[in-house]
Amino acid sequence: MDQNLGKILVIDDNEDVLFSAKMLLKKHASEVIMEKNPKKIPFLVSNGDFDIILLDMNFTQDITSGQEGFYWLKEILKYDPSAVVVMITAFGDVEMAVRALKEGATDFVLKPWQNEKLLATLSSASKLRNSYKEVHQLKEVNKSLCAELNAPQSIITGQSPAMRNLFSIIDKVAKTDADILLLGENGTGKEVIARTIHQRSSRADKVFVTVDMGAVTESLFESELFGHKKGAFTDAKEDRIGRIEAANGGTLFLDEIGNLSLAMQAKLLTVLQRREVIRVGTNKPIPVNIRLISATNMLLKEMVQRHEFRQDLLYRINTVELNLPPLRERLDDIPLFAEHFLESYSQKYKQPLKVLSDNALQKLKRYNWPGNVRELQHVLERASIMSDNSELQADDFFFISETQPEAKPAQVDSQKLDDLERDAVQRVLQKYDGNISKAAKELGLSRGALYRRLEKYAL
Structure with a gap:
């Protein structure tokens, strides 16, 4: 035998x-x-x-x-x-x-x-x-799949030179198993790009698992990513598979990876180097076969110089680095996004399809879009709900202020990026009279991630 x-x-x-x-x-x-x-x-x-x-x-x-x-x-x-x-x-x-x-x-x-x-x-x-x-792992993977399937979906589109260049790179790297780092401001569609890469890869028929690293506390980091055995700690009432193990055979997407503490970075690096996890409460290594895609809006290379991010981890996660342009640098793509979002809201709210008028489109192109595509999505959703017209006019977007095209920066350094994020957070908080849940939802952040930004900007 x-x-x-x-x-x-x-x-x-x-x-x-x-x-x-x-x-x-x-x-x-x-x-x-x-x-x-x-x-x-x-x-x-x-x-x-x-x-x-x-x-x-x-x-x-x-x-x-x-x-x-x-x-x-x-x-x-x-x-x-x-x-x-x-x-x-x-x-x-x-x-x-x-x-x-x-x-x-x-x-x-x-x-x-x-x-x-x-x-x-x-x-x-x-x-x-x-x-x-196998049954236990399938149940856990099924939970992850259900969460992913219920997540709001968006699109990857664009005719601007920046996007055409990005599409070209995606076509090349998607077919490989190379680890990818996505860089870009909040709301530029990093998760959408990650899903697109997964769908065009040899792992397309396997699971795509996302982890918002900005929402994972240090105390729960190992349990959430590596899993745990029943009784490993007070609230461990049953065995639980970790998110990394759940992604076995498929793609693991680590969003907001720049928010990890140095201690958590060290633990993650060990797993990525060995390609195995050890559940909390056990000593048994479990091999994992994953394709890693990470994302952040933070400048990791500057963080490495400030000793806030491990250089060896940065090398590990960015075999290929992709930079996503902000919406203000690809304003000609707004009509494509508008067509998609307005069609989806027509189906969602069971109302006649609405379109943008020329004056509405020009107003949208004059706006600076600190929240990028995510903000455009919310703006179009609100206008489609509130307007009684089949053609949306500039006045239907009264809640956004116009900026002149020449005021948009060609390149945003770290300080300007922080200022833009601070202004966006402050504006949305004022809009909802300090309601954290509503503000976090509009900004596309978890409550924990929003609290960290409030602390960072002393708001």
Whole structure:
């Protein structure tokens, strides 16, 4: 038998049985742990990820009834409900076997056992354990997929030279597994670009998992990204797969990666270098095969010089670097966005399709768009709801102020970028009288990310 049975725990108070089991199983298992004292079961099961547990039904305190075995079976399943437990006893009968199976055992063997029969039983048990793992992982991946499918979708479009150049690069890199770093202001469509790259890659039929790093607190970082085992900490009421593991085989999109602390950067770098995760509360590395796409509106190279971002992590995540132009540098793309968004709002609100008049379009082109495409999307949604006309006029956009084209900067340095973001945050806060939830929604930020910006700009 060449099959690897995984990690096996054998619990029996008879040293001869333990020795025989180890001599037989060490050729077929990745690891065999032997234990005489059943009182150590809670510690062993809660700290080790066992594929199969061989449990004696009778210990010295109770030689023939099997009651101790049933007690410890319940304890094992309490710590790990998906544990695969094979009961062993020299005094088994059909009634005891049936009871063991009813109480959660996977199978039942008599000792002294026949080696081939025992190995065949454990082989079946190993397959069952693997199926449990696959079902659990599929459930977790399904949760991620549902979240992704329910996320608001946008489009990638444009005829401007900057966008045509960007499309050309995307066509080249999408077919590879190269790690990509997307740079650009808030609202420029970094997640849309990431999804587009995924859809044009060889992983298109696999999962696309997003993580807003700006919303992940340091205390929950490892649990959220790497997963955890039940009981690893106070609120860990069940085993949970991490976001990185959920993306196995597909694409992992780490948004706002510039917000990570140096401690979190170090942990992330280790995972990316080894391409394996270790769930909180375990010591077992889990291999992962992911395509990484990261994004930020921050100037990481300047952060490296200020020792705020690890240079080795920057090298790791930006095999290819893509810069997304702000909307004010691609104003000719506004009609394309308007056509798409107005059509989607017509369907969403079950109203006649609305179009932009020439004077409305000119007004939109004179606006500076600090919130970029995301702000344009919200502006068009509001106008389409409030206007009774089939053709939107300039007056339907009374809530935006016009700026002259010559006032737009050709290139925005870090200080000007901060000023633009501060002004946008302040303007939206005033609009909603300080309501954090509404302001965060309009800005396309999580509440946590908005709070960090309020603290950063002393608002």
